[in-house]
Amino acid sequence: MRVLGDVLAKQGRALPDRIALIDPRRDRRYSFAEVAQRSVRIANGLASLGVRSGDRVAMLLGNSAVCAELPFAVGLLGAVTVNVNERLKHDEVGFILADSGASVVVTSTDLLGTVAAVGARLPQLRQVITVDGAVPGTVDFEAMVAGASPNPPRVDTAENSTAMLIYTSGTTGRPKGVQLTHANLIHSATNFLVEGFHNAEGVYLACVPYYHAACIPHMAALMRGMTVIAVPFDLETVVDLIERYRVTDAFLVPTMIALLLQRPDLLDAHDLSSLQTIFYAAAPIPVPVLGVALERFGPIFVQMYGLSESATISTVLRKEDHRLDGDQRRLASCGREITHVEVRVGSVEEECPAGERGELLLRGANVMAGYWGLPEATAQALKGGWLHTGDIGIRDAEGYLYIVDRKHDMIITGGANVYPREVEDVLYSHPAVAEAAVIGVPDQTWGETVLAVISLHAQKMATEAELVGFCAERLADYKKPRQVAFVDTVPKTPVGKIDKAALRSRFAGVAVDAS
Template sequence: MNRSKPLIAERLISVCESDPSKLAIKYERDSFTFEQLLTRVCQLVNALHNLGARKGDRVAILSQNCHQYRELFWAVALGNFMIVPVNYRLSPREIAYILNDSEAKILLVSDEYSSLIESIKNRLTSTKHFIGIQTAAAGLRDYEELISSASSAPPPSLPAADDLIWLLYTSGTTGLPKGAMHTHRSVTALVDLAVSNFAIDEATRSLVVTPFYALSGGGWDSICSCMGSTTVILRNFNPVEVLETIQNERITDVHLVPAMINFIVNCPDFDQFDLSSLQRITYGASPMPPQLMRKAMEKIGPIFIQDFGCAEGGLMTLLPETEHVLEGPEERTRRLTSCGKGLPELDVRVLNEQGQDVKPGEVGELTVKGDTVMAGYWKMPEATAQVLRDGRLHTGDLATVDSEGWIYIVDRKKDMIISGGANIYPREVEDVLFAHPAVLEAAVIGVPDEKWGENVKALVVLKPAMQCSEEELINHCKANLASYKKPKSIEFVDSLPRNPSGKVLKRVLREKYWAGQDRQVY
């Protein structure tokens, strides 16, 4: 990235000064102009400094989406601190682990999690200051009182490109969370990529409903506010509330994960809402079954853009609206199953085990090199060395590339099932299961098998009021897959465990089957 370009802190100041009276944030009953936002952010910077926060110190937040989340992100950007967003769905033990691992000095917490924090306080080794976002519960300082008593003077200097800003803990799909360290350079590069590829500008009215503690939430919000666009924030996801907000606030852009799109298009009241203001729906974070994509396009229109990335590498590939084609030659319609092409600003390659580019149709590992890539894992040099080699991030995603450069994600390296020496990719089986009219969700895992090493097991959530037998689903798979890929057993469940980005936690699903085994699939 050319350092002559302003970093995100400078951009926020510039946006606020160029259009101070424009609405920046709307959240429930609260709304703030850019001028008001900058004042509150500067007050928060000085309040955190008064509590002892200095350059590089970690400030954590445990909350559902709210305008204070946005204010904290910009305060750490201006004040040269680091934000540590904490997933509120984690257990108390996991939350304590992240706070201790990050050595967070200060924690902002919303009311509903104050009792949880009180229960783990004696386990926290570095966190000394606790701030209540809504009201000051016992042992918490009141957020509004804290900032109202602080100076609104801007900081005397702004961060450098290589200063750290974001400690983004991975979702722990394969074990304890790891903190991906991002610099002002990498976050600014992410903003630039999104702006140039999503056509976001000051006229955009964006809805943020994905969690702020995930890249898809916090990153999307940063992008929009850097461009001076208005952002409407929803505390959490509810399909009817999303549809109402798009209609009433005339939303132009929203980022969703496939599970959210599934609930929205299957909402019984969907046809009652006016979505004509929508110009773009970006989606990513987990696989989009082709059948769901078709249904979403038929109901909403050809306004979908797929972005693909990860906490460690940011945005990597893009499938634009023009490639979301339902009818036509197979080579065009097949692209609905692609994650797009590598962004031209980055060096995105699919490599074999020898580090060479794969030939069309061969399976390799998706890798990326560029300014958006993390600086490394927090306090984990060995884990960093495993994924960052010569500045290139090895994502752990298995993929193929066709002759035109379109990339197709096959599966996660660690999710691949090896049965009798044959490689089976769960995503392929899941897509077939999802095509059955009774199936709402499906997850495929490998379970122990004395003869074959592993066999294929599917966990399925049926649509409401729908019925289907195990035998019917297995026969459906047999009719659409090579026989060795079909599930040997199917278990019907009420729901699937997911991480904040909407990805199914297959580690959790596998645990009960692999307990006590010599070999673990992690």
């Protein structure tokens, strides 16, 4: 497989009758032959609306069967899929559509208000396509598909051409469009095949949003010949679908796993015995939470580390490493580098010794071509031929990698470096703590001091003094929090990561007694 369009074309020939996609809302099943044919018709329908090679087609949708087929169709034209988070506010959506230069938006009727609110600022936007019914002024998706030619478009697409733009979360400013080529996507999907999706007869539940790089594992599942179910995350829906369709593989972010564990009644009421693998990524799971998950589901977890810029997977902590017996420190690891990716801890010039902190650098065929329209940011991120992740990590003597923090999250207090992850790990070991986020707040004497933002488990209590003392017993004095702020829930980014930028903004004026 050379380009994205090859995936469904090949599987449509090799596995014509096997089920490729399930739309659970209608209990509709699509064979690989049907999905391959639909991708051709979608491509020709888009071409009839004027979409040409290099044009950008925005996908403003929640997870659905359309999300699982549209990028393949767009790729058949040599066009570019722009993944847009449907939960963003009007101005945020407007920025992405303007920055990418999208000429077509594929969306749902409930999101037309967002498109209308920003449409006047987007002279390049020619067409709006709705996937759930005809609306005046838009193109009906299914009608477009039904009326399109079944003959594959004759477009010669280069494998190093851009296939997808995935916009970063923008926690350090305006989001940047990550350019992923056809080769990036095919190589990343192949990496997933090596490290997971081993059951060709399996069923994959995709509930991590497709606007994120989590759209890539479904490509791997289809390459393996598996059945894909793409839905938005909802606790009741997820457990129902696992039971109803005998799901074997699921990809979740740690927040989703934590939410499931908080509903033992829901888990007990459903037969989840079909699950063979739960992949998790986007953020580490605190070791105490992971321990509960392993006791509940068994050793079926696989952790994957990567970024949108690396088309996700770069390291993996395999099932056999998820052990509750013996030394559990490895549960905090993101695993070892995968076969087709190089990972360096340190700098372009030098690798850090085992056990020493340094920035994680990545190199491989999965690494992005660059940031859309941002040559200086691209040069900085890919300096020396390595992707500079901004993550600080260490590698142990056996090659296991541990993410200790973000480069920009490090707190410098009185000239000493404090890595928030280290403090958070201690806080998570307290029985009352449900979520913990540690940030630095300004201090005239020390430069910064340590603030812990905490949400507690239901029916559990803890005081500020108790938590500060708990940390003081386990950490050097300069690392302990000087103040604790209690919140109902710790804010998250749309992909489930704790939103440190929001916390810094919220607590920027907090006065801390650093004595």
